[in-house]
Amino acid sequence: MEWLIFGFLASWAFLSVMGVLFLKSPVHALLSFVSLVLAIAGMFLHLGAELLAGLQLIIYAVAIVVFYVFVITTVPWEKVKRFEGFYKREFFIGFPIMLVVFSIFAYAILTGDFAQVNVAGKDNVKEVGKSLFSTYLFPLEVASVILLTAMIGAVLLGRKEE
Amino acid sequence: MSIEKAYILISVFLFLSGALGVIIRKNLITLLISTELMLNGVNLALASVDRMVGGIEGQVFALFVLAVAASEVAVGLGLIVAIFRLKGYEGTSEIKHLRE
Numbered sequence: 001m002e003w004l005i006f007g008f009l010a011s012w013a014f015l016s017v018m019g020v021l022f023l024k025s026p027v028h029a030l031l032s033f034v035s036l037v038l039a040i041a042g043m044f045l046h047l048g049a050e051l052l053a054g055l056q057l058i059i060y061a062v063a064i065v066v067f068y069v070f071v072i073t074t075v076p077w078e079k080v081k082r083f084e085g086f087y088k089r090e091f092f093i094g095f096p097i098m099l100v101v102f103s104i105f106a107y108a109i110l111t112g113d114f115a116q117v118n119v120a121g122k123d124n125v126k127e128v129g130k131s132l133f134s135t136y137l138f139p140l141e142v143a144s145v146i147l148l149t150a151m152i153g154a155v156l157l158g159r160k161e162e
Numbered sequence: 163m164s165i166e167k168a169y170i171l172i173s174v175f176l177f178l179s180g181a182l183g184v185i186i187r188k189n190l191i192t193l194l195i196s197t198e199l200m201l202n203g204v205n206l207a208l209a210s211v212d213r214m215v216g217g218i219e220g221q222v223f224a225l226f227v228l229a230v231a232a233s234e235v236a237v238g239l240g241l242i243v244a245i246f247r248l249k250g251y252e253g254t255s256e257i258k259h260l261r262e
Contacts (some may be wrong), residue, residue: 002165017179020199026191032196040202043169049209049221056205059228062233064198068182070189071239075246083253086186094185098178105174109167113257119214127218128225136222143229157240 005046013039020149024084037061052126169210176203187251190242194235201231 017037019032037060044053102148176199183196212220225250243253 006165006168010168013172013176017176017199020185020195021179021186022221026195029192029195030262033198036199036202041197043207044170046215047166047169047209052205052209052221052224052255055225055228059232060198060202063232065237067235068191068195071243074243075191079226081186082203082249083190083255091182091186092180092249094216098182102174102178106171109170109174110163114165114211114214116214124218124221128221128255131218132222134226139226143178143226154236154240157237158202158246 002046009039009042009046013043020085026072026084030065030072034061035063037065048124051128164214166210166214170207173207175202176200176206188255190245190252190254193254194238194242197238198231198235201227201234203236208250 013036016032020029020036023029023032037056041061044050044056047065076141090121169235179194180200180203181200183199184193187196208220208224212218245257249256251257253254254262
């Protein structure tokens with residue numbers, strides 16, 4: 001049953017990645033990215049990371065995709081038409097390199113040993129929230145500063161020059 | 163082969179296809195979507211190692227990766243809009259001032 005779920009989610013993610021890489025229109029690539037985000041949220045649920053799955057849906061599938069849609073609507077379509085699709089020559093050079101690197105990684109993962117402790121907590125959301133607000137309190141505050149900086153930077157970049 | 167190793171294989175695939183997409187895509191917006199693919203792959207690897215070890219620290223780190231991804235998208239899309247408005251560029255092959 002576990003492998004059945006894995007096969008379903010993995011093939012779904014594979015098809016979505018192919019869509020992101022090879023579909024011509026940016027809107028279609030964005031739609032297959034949304035499908036990939038949903039598949040990865042399912043993978044997080046299967047791995048027992050419920051809080052991460054929920055946040056993946058909220059942040060990626062809603063906030064980030066809405067950003068992209070806004071930007072796509074501001075760009076005129078006749079400009080985009082000249083630059084859709086992908087470079088053929090770079091693909092035929094880059095794809096074998098990607099295959100080689102993937103096979104090296106796969107060899108290392110399949111033959112290597114990982115640490116096996118396996119004392120999974122019962123309530124994932126409670127555990128993550130507790131350690132986020134006690135052990136990792138300072139990195140959380142730094143993350144809020146990073147978000148504020150990014151917001152100010154985006155406003156400055158998008159502002160019209162006087 | 164355990165199920166966690168299979169998920170780590172999927173995450174390596176996601177990361178490498180994101181890198182390939184950054185190299186081959188023509189449009190600036192799809193290039194940013196490919197970087198999102200790479201970040202998703204890293205998050206998946208963190209979550210699967212977390213289940214293997216039985217901890218939660220990887221998920222906490224993945225939350226910080228999500229925050230960085232959100233801010234990266236805000237700044238990156240602001241840059242794309244600024245480049246388009248100032249220069250009229252929309253393709254990756256048009257930005258080559260450093261090369262010439």
